[in-house]
Amino acid sequence: xxxxxxxxxxxxxxxxxxxxxxxxxxxxxxxxxxxxxxxxxxxxxxxxxxxxxxxxxxxxxxxxxxxxxxxxxxxxxxxxxxxxxxxxxxxxxxxxxxxxxxxxxxxxxxxxxxxxxxxxxxxxxxxxxxxxxxxxxxxxxxxxxxxxxxxxxxxxxxxxxxxxxxxxxxxxxxxxxxxxxxxxxxxxxxxxxxxxxxxxxxxxxxxxxxxxxxxxxxxxxxxxxxxxxxxxxxxxxxxxxxxxxxxxxxxxxxxxxxxxxxxxxxxxxxxxxxxxxxxxxxxxxxxxxxxxxxxxxxxxxxxxxxx
Amino acid sequence: xxxxxxxxxxxxxxxxxxxxxxxxxxxxxxxxxxxxxxxxxxxxxxxxxxxxxxxxxxxxxxxxxxxxxxxxxxxxxxxxxxxxxxxxxxxxxxxxxxxxxxxxxxxxxxxxxxxxxxxxxxxxxxxxxxxxxxxxxxxxxxxxxxxxxxxxxxxxxxxxxxxxxxxxxxxxxxxxxxxxxxxxxxxxxxxxxxxxxxxxxxxxxxxxxxxxxxxxxxxxxxxxxxxxxxxxxxxxxxxxxxxxxxxxxxxxxxxxxxxxx
Numbered sequence: 001x002x003x004x005x006x007x008x009x010x011x012x013x014x015x016x017x018x019x020x021x022x023x024x025x026x027x028x029x030x031x032x033x034x035x036x037x038x039x040x041x042x043x044x045x046x047x048x049x050x051x052x053x054x055x056x057x058x059x060x061x062x063x064x065x066x067x068x069x070x071x072x073x074x075x076x077x078x079x080x081x082x083x084x085x086x087x088x089x090x091x092x093x094x095x096x097x098x099x100x101x102x103x104x105x106x107x108x109x110x111x112x113x114x115x116x117x118x119x120x121x122x123x124x125x126x127x128x129x130x131x132x133x134x135x136x137x138x139x140x141x142x143x144x145x146x147x148x149x150x151x152x153x154x155x156x157x158x159x160x161x162x163x164x165x166x167x168x169x170x171x172x173x174x175x176x177x178x179x180x181x182x183x184x185x186x187x188x189x190x191x192x193x194x195x196x197x198x199x200x201x202x203x204x205x206x207x208x209x210x211x212x213x214x215x216x217x218x219x220x221x222x223x224x225x226x227x228x229x230x231x232x233x234x235x236x237x238x239x240x241x242x243x244x245x246x247x248x249x250x251x252x253x254x255x256x257x258x259x260x261x262x263x264x265x266x267x268x269x270x271x272x273x274x275x276x277x278x279x280x281x282x283x284x285x286x287x288x289x290x291x292x293x294x295x296x297x298x299x300x301x302x303x304x305x306x307x
Numbered sequence: 308x309x310x311x312x313x314x315x316x317x318x319x320x321x322x323x324x325x326x327x328x329x330x331x332x333x334x335x336x337x338x339x340x341x342x343x344x345x346x347x348x349x350x351x352x353x354x355x356x357x358x359x360x361x362x363x364x365x366x367x368x369x370x371x372x373x374x375x376x377x378x379x380x381x382x383x384x385x386x387x388x389x390x391x392x393x394x395x396x397x398x399x400x401x402x403x404x405x406x407x408x409x410x411x412x413x414x415x416x417x418x419x420x421x422x423x424x425x426x427x428x429x430x431x432x433x434x435x436x437x438x439x440x441x442x443x444x445x446x447x448x449x450x451x452x453x454x455x456x457x458x459x460x461x462x463x464x465x466x467x468x469x470x471x472x473x474x475x476x477x478x479x480x481x482x483x484x485x486x487x488x489x490x491x492x493x494x495x496x497x498x499x500x501x502x503x504x505x506x507x508x509x510x511x512x513x514x515x516x517x518x519x520x521x522x523x524x525x526x527x528x529x530x531x532x533x534x535x536x537x538x539x540x541x542x543x544x545x546x547x548x549x550x551x552x553x554x555x556x557x558x559x560x561x562x563x564x565x566x567x568x
Contacts, residue, residue: 083399
């Protein structure tokens, strides 16, 4: 369980995280979503006791992260899979970590096998591919059999097989009753892995919801219509709950707020011939971009916006 | 199996595992040994080939000659100290380390302990070996002393202790600056640049201040008969050197304990 209460973090004049409050519960995979620079990594560093909050509080399993007697057994984290000494072997990297807390050597071998690193454990960690480095990072995070697991972009850089492995593993950890908190900047990745969702942008909380609800609310389908009398149809469809806009190019109408069947029925009643009627699914990525549009730190400025 | 918790002993053991599996650290220790032995033998050969005459015989210090490599080896020991901490900041490994040890200071003390112990363990035998080799070279010119002479064992053991504390200075500076280049530069500044600057002060003042500078103060313990005009008494000097290291390690501890990792 991770409880975050009115958490704020400033670095000099920059506010990385602002007044964040949410709870990450055990037994499910919770996705932590936000554009690059939204404050995800900063929040995770505070959860791991690495950065001090400017104000507000973080507790992990009921206590401040730096108050645990055996932190590896409480919260396992992976922030940066490349954060290893390049010429130390994967085995010795994990062994040194295990020794701080009195974990057995056999536990080191267990996580090496669980992460699929058995054949490369003796190699210098600096020679690992990104996918292997991710697996080593996961092995380190699971070393102390922690109740809470915090992973920053764990799927980043994995191949298809690695992604499948990671999803299976995260689901398994949640099924064991662990708290699993996983960040990503890609909605599609999270949608297939997590069941709960925390969305932040510019360091502020945007949504704290289930993935299913988020998809339903953030992705209103719009309908594309071409008919014999576009102007008349537009007037008939428009209402406070329905927006009608003209699509660029061929003059089709884009209607949101009404299902396609309803639009077809209205046109038929008015005797307008419909040439095209199709529902456009808003992709998850679009929904996410819409939601965080105002909260994106860095965005390409288009020529129009520059004027 | 005992309960899972972080203890100083366990963190120290972890730091030992890290040191022995970090090739850069092992190279630093090896180069310290090579510098102590090779330079000591070379300098002994040189002085044996050109023995002192007349008044110079009285001030000739065969122990210092055979231990001349210690002054070079302090670079290796100091760089090792810097690297033990800055390599973790450079790679980001420090975050994994400190997430496991959130009280943080056990990590610093663990590094200090394995650093001091490993430097003494390799440079002590090296100093004894080069002392014996150097004396046998100088003995051909009847310039040698033996281990039984007053102050000799102290100077040889003192050389290993001096190198250990030089390593701790490096560790402290590396922790304060969190940068390999910065840490090594600061170490060179402290041990070599400041004495040069002080050397420009008018005569008596340069000697008076100079003997309290870290390098000169610490090296007093490696000399059998330190000159009272330019050097503190052996253990007094070493105490001053340790005080520098203690103050810098204290500042390093404050820096590490507070704020962001």
